[in-house]
Each structure stands twice: as structure tokens, then as C-alpha cells.
Amino acid sequence: MISFEGLYLIYLISAICFIMAIRGLATPQTARLGNNVGMFGMGLSVLVTLLVLPTHNDLGILSAVFLAALIGIVWANKVKMTELPQMIALLNGVGGLSSVLVALAQILHENTYSLDASVGVVIGAIAFSGSIVAFLKLKGNLKHARFYLSNAFNIVLLLGLCFVWGMFGVYDHVRDAYLLMILAIALGIGLTLPIGGADMPIVISVLNALSGFAASAIGFALVNVALIIAGALVGASGTILAIVMTKAMNRNIIQVFLKALEKGDNVDKQEKTARRGSPEDAAFLMENANKVIIVPGFGMAAAGAQYALQNMAKILEEKYHVEVKFAIHPVAGRMPGHMNVLLAEAKVDYGKVFAMEEINPDFETADVAYVVGANDITNPTAQSDQSSPLYGMPILEVSKAKTVFFVKRSLDAGYSGAENPLFFADNTLMLYGDAKKITEEIVKKLV
């Protein structure tokens, strides 16, 4: 039997493993080792806890773990890489939910009010319901659900929540814990419901952070340092990602949650014509280019065009000796780093995939910028037009390339509502259609 001090030592080792797991993600080479170290740390602390604690329901615990393992492993292996944001959103929710359940069990067991456990209930419940809403939005089930009253609604909910929390603390009726949970669930829904697609990377990051801090709160309630440390790591990680994303969109957290992006009013109605290109034009210009930069956005993920893009890049490099690079904006896609995973899935060498700051100086010397299903992240009004809703947002400077191809379904404005003047620029050619089909047609011309 391991002593209580021994147990804490084990938890310390696990905490170090978790830190190393995140540290490993500094480079792709060390990341896999880091992930294994993280698994080791988790397995160690769970096994030792199971051995030390006298349980009277080993069967129940083991069946819960095995069932979850089965579902989790199958799910993780089956999920399509384009659907990763949905999975991450659900996992955030599941993390929040387990914190709520543990906190409720703790309150019921002690049969009294506990500040720490209540924090766990509230944060966990917000993470849970918010993630479910985010999941449904990412799946496209809630596309048109916009709840314009939600700010007033949320303020009422928040006041109600504070009131119930106060009652719980003063009168110590355990049933108030349920009410607290229900109000927090409603608040989570109210906060996430009005948020639109392009803000999803920020929302997922915030929910990620909340699921971590909920675990920390449980750690306080149960006096368990493993939970406090691990929860804080996750909380810090989600917070930083949220900060990176908001900076990359020139928004702040308050704007994201309190008001959806206002539609730009600078769309002047005068007739402008965009020049239409063909896959033949694109193939011709690219095979004669020295340098081509491919800029993927959510449209690439939606169309599943990453394999076709890699195919095109490979032919350009091998047959025509063109230098091909990929440029990723921090908020391209629906979650942080999503484009990188999709390109990696299509076997694009990560040495050719560059972040915004690294690649921007390259556009000046590029012959062709091939923009696939991206819009706002290339919009030059973000730099030049103070009335643009995008003003101040860092962009990929594709307009500096000699020729810009936009693969898009239409000339519609992006999520921000700002019209993209690049569509009408002299050096821009539009390729209308599905990102995958257009790219495949270009490949046919190149072969």
C-alpha cells in the first residue's frame, strides 16, 4: 500500500509529465514523444489512485473506464480531420460535464455549501453547455440561430445566478446546487448562441480554458494538487490560444461574446467587375512561375481540397521546378492550427507551411498567390480603410504577388461583411467554383 505522501509524489510526477507533454509540442519532432509522456503520466496517476483508494465498486469503475476507452478510441480513429473542431468542442464539453458531476457529488456528500465546488459547478456547466452549442454550430445545425435579445437575457441569467449562489452560501440548502447548475448551463447557451462561424477558433479556445479551470476548482474542493496543476495548465493553454486568435482578428473577448461582428456598411453599390479566370489560365501562369504561394482558408476544409492542393504543388515542383509555399493565417479555419493538420494529412511537408509573419515578406517576390476558400484574411482594407470592420486585423499580403487567383463560390463578402477590393484588382483572376474541383482541373492541365 502506498502512503498518502507517496500518492502525492506520484501526482507530482504526473504533473511534470503533463508539462513535458505540452513542452513537446514546441516542434513536430518532439511532439509525439511528449504525447506519450503525457499518456504515461495520466496512466500512472489513475492506476495508483485506483490501487490506493478503497473502493467498493471496482466493477462499476472499470466498466465506466472500459466503455469510455472503447468509445474514445474508436471515435478518435474514425473522426475525419475536417471534423476535428467538432470533436474538440465536444471533448471540451465532456471535460466540463465531468467537473460538474464531481463537484455535485462532493456537495451532496458533504451535504453543505462549498465555494470551491460551486465554482467547479458553474465553470464546468458553462463549458459544458457552451461546447454543445459550439459543436452544433460547427456541424451546421444551428446556422441561423441568432438570438438578438441575448445580451439582456444573459444579464438576467447572470444576476439570477449570483442571487442563487448567494442564497446557497447563506442558507446552505444543497438543492440550490442544482439550480446553480441549471442557470450556469443556460448562461453557457446564452453566451455562445449568438457567436458566428469565424469567431469559432476563439470560442473553442475559451471553452477549452474553462474546462481546465473547472478541473482546478475541483482540485481546490478535494484538496488535490494533481487536479489544480493540470487544470491550470489547460486553463493557461486555452487562454493563450484565445489571446492569439483575438489578436489575429483584431477583436477582443468582450466583443466576441457581447456582439457579433457588425456587417460592414462600406459596401458601395457601384458596378464593379471582377475578371474571371479559367483553370487553364491558372495552370499556365503557375507552370511558368518561379514562386507560387498557396493560401488555404475554411473553404479548403469545407471542400476537402487539401489532397488536390498537395497534388498540384507536387507537380509544380517536380515537373516545372516551381517553388511552392503554403501560407497560414492564425484564424484560417474553425479552430487554431486546423489548416496545418489538414495539410499534414495530405502529406504536405511542414517545412513548406509558413505562419503569417514568416511568409508575408515573400509575397512581393511571388508570381502567383493561389487563395483557396479564404477571403477576410487577405482583405487589404484591414490595412488601409479605417471604416472597414476588419481595420487593424493583420492580413496575408497576397495583393503583392504578381497575379492573385481566388478560388471562391461567389463574389460575396466574407464573414465580416466587408467587401474585398482585391476581387476587382487588376492583377486578380477569379476562379468560381468548388475548391477541390477547380484545383483538380488545374492539375489535369498541368499533367
Add this chain to the structure above:
Amino acid sequence: MSLLFLITIFILSCFIGYFVVQGVTPALHSPLMSVSNAISGIVIIGALTMAAMADKFSLEELLSLFAVFFASLNIFGGFVVSKRMLELFKKKDEK
């Protein structure tokens, strides 16, 4: 352990988290999220503790068992999907 001690641990851990995550390359931000999903599954320790303390067939026990299930889902789902993503970032000659 005093509350002050726990707060100390919490705040220092936030700092460690902050600096470690700052070092993560943006290309791996997706696996970062799934790894942190898995790590937040550490709540399972709390769930196991509650399951051990709860009376047999009580509501607390039921809640704890469900918590064990959901936390395990996070652990397995999170680590396995991270592993799958990270396999994609292998260089060709590493295979």
C-alpha cells in the same frame, strides 16, 4: 493543506502553463487543444476519490461513476486523436 498553499500552487502552475504554451509552434495548435482536452481528464482522479467516499448505491456514487466515464472519454479521445494528428506531421524519412 491550507488554502493559501493551494492558491500558490495554482498561480505558479498558471505561470508554468503560460510559458510552456508560449513555446508551442502555431502549426501544432490543434494537437495542443486535444492534448489539453486529455489532460483535463485528470478530473478522473477527483471522480475516483468521490466514488470511493460515496455510500454504496447513493446518488453521489452514480454521479461519480458518470464522471469517471466522461473523464475517461476525454483522456482516451484526447490522447488518441492527438497521436493521430501528430503522426501526420512526420517527415517522410522518419517513417
